[in-house]
Every structure is written in structure tokens, then in C-alpha cells.
Amino acid sequence: AQSVTQLGSHVSVSEGALVLLRCNYSSSVPPYLFWYVQYPNQGLQLLLKYTTGATLVKGINGFEAEFKKSETSFHLTKPSAHMSDAAEYFCAVSLSGGYQKVTFGTGTKLQVIP
Amino acid sequence: NAGVTQTPKFRVLKTGQSMTLLCAQDMNHEYMYWYRQDPGMGLRLIHYSVGEGTTAKGEVPDGYNVSRLKKQNFLLGLESAAPSQTSVYFCASTPAGARNTQYFGPGTRLTVL
Numbered sequence: 001a002q003s004v005t006q007l008g009s010h011v012s013v014s015e016g017a018l019v020l021l022r023c024n025y026s027s028s029v030p031p032y033l034f035w036y037v038q039y040p041n042q043g044l045q046l047l048l049k050y051t052t053g054a055t056l057v058k059g060i061n062g063f064e065a066e067f068k069k070s071e072t073s074f075h076l077t078k079p080s081a082h083m084s085d086a087a088e089y090f091c092a093v094s095l096s097g098g099y100q101k102v103t104f105g106t107g108t109k110l111q112v113i114p
Numbered sequence: 115n116a117g118v119t120q121t122p123k124f125r126v127l128k129t130g131q132s133m134t135l136l137c138a139q140d141m142n143h144e145y146m147y148w149y150r151q152d153p154g155m156g157l158r159l160i161h162y163s164v165g166e167g168t169t170a171k172g173e174v175p176d177g178y179n180v181s182r183l184k185k186q187n188f189l190l191g192l193e194s195a196a197p198s199q200t201s202v203y204f205c206a207s208t209p210a211g212a213r214n215t216q217y218f219g220p221g222t223r224l225t226v227l
Contacts, residue, residue, distance in 0.1 A: 036216075043219050046215045090156060
């Protein structure tokens with residue numbers, strides 16, 4: 001079984017400030033981890049993912065995330081927020097082997113203040 | 115490629131009415147999914163399919179049925195709509211394999227009065 005916890009349903013940052021969105025997971029086997037972004041009135045699209053190999057993963061739009069097994073975390077960061085980053089962000093986990101059952105977190109809405 | 119498309123984009127139903135949501139993908143993906151998105155609850159899996167002619171229940175299947183007669187299409191049916199089914203419905207598809215990205219459609223906003 002797997003689960004995902006996203007801390008903070010709403011996060012506000014000033015334009016140019018660091019963005020940090022938190023995600024913790026639990027799984028019984030090594031997980032695959034994803035961050036998706038949803039802009040208003042759109043479907044979700046992939047920001048980045050961790051499968052194997054390097055634990056620091058870079059994605060689109062300057063975002064990156066680090067897989068920390070000891071902390072069971074996969075936090076999303078961006079050094080400098082842009083107004084266009086305002087969206088809802090979802091962390092997700094799936095397990096290796098067989099059918100891909102993905103479990104999504106409840107989402108974090110990012111507000112960027114000018 | 116159009117990717118994943120969903121029809122309709124919006125729909126208003128009265129309690130007890132039925133409808134079918136259509137999802138189509140042109141990426142030759144094996145797996146397809148139907149999710150519902152409700153405020154504060156993230157995405158919850160309704161039904162999924164791992165191939166043409168096969169479907170399975172997700173975590174919230176009650177009140178919904180699905181069919182996948184063709185690999186590229188995945189239909190979600192509501193036989194007797196209830197206000198609790200007011201939601202935004204997303205279809206997604208992915209190649210087989212747990213490490214693969216899910217590709218989402220734009221969503222269908224359904225209101226049941």
C-alpha cells in the first residue's frame with residue numbers, strides 16, 4: 001500500500017522568493033514519485049518524476065525535487081517564484097511491478113504575490 | 115497528436131438522469147483511468163483499464179460503470195446521477211509500467227441538480 005501527504009493546502013510566496021512545497025510518502029517497496037501541476041481549468045501535467053538513479057530531479061519551469069529515502073520525502077522547490085507559477089501542485093506515488101496504481105496527494109495551491 | 119480528449123467539457127444533469135463521458139487518446143497507450151477531483155480531496159480513482167476489453171474498480175466506483183471496447187476509447191457512465199456525483203472528471207492514459215507519466219485530458223465539469 002502507498003500514501004502521500006502534502007503539508008499545507010495553500011502556500012503563498014512573494015514573487016522572486018523561494019518556493020517550497022512539501023510531500024511525504026509511505027510505501028512498502030521503493031516508490032516512483034511524481035509532481036504534477038494543474039493550472040486553472042486544465043488537466044494535470046507532469047512537472048518532474050523520480051524513478052531510479054539521481055535523487056535530485058530537475059523538471060520543467062525551473063522546478064526540482066529531491067528524493068530523500070531516510071525522510072520519506074520528495075519536496076518540490078524553485079529558487080525564485082514567478083507569477084506564472086500560481087497553480088495547484090500534486091505529489092503522487094506509484095509502486096514498481098504490475099499495474100501502475102498512482103496515489104495522489106490532496107494538492108497544494110500556490111499563490112504568488114506581486 | 116491531440117493527446118487525451120474528453121467530451122463533453124461541461125454538463126448539467128438532474129438527479130436520476132444518465133449520461134456517458136467519453137475519453138479518447140491517440141498515443142496508443144495501454145492503460146486508461148477515470149478520476150474525479152473534489153476540493154480538498156485530490157484525485158480519486160473511479161475505474162481503470164489495463165487493456166482493450168478489460169476494466170477494474172478503483173477506490174470510488176459506486177454509481178459508475180465503464181467500458182473499453184476500443185483501445186483508444188474509455189467511456190464512463192452514470193446510470194442514475196446523484197448530487198454527490200457533482201465533480202470534475204479527468205481521464206488519463208499511460209503506457210504500461212509503473213514509472214510512466216500519466217497524460218491527462220482537460221476535464222469534464224459535471225453538475226447534478
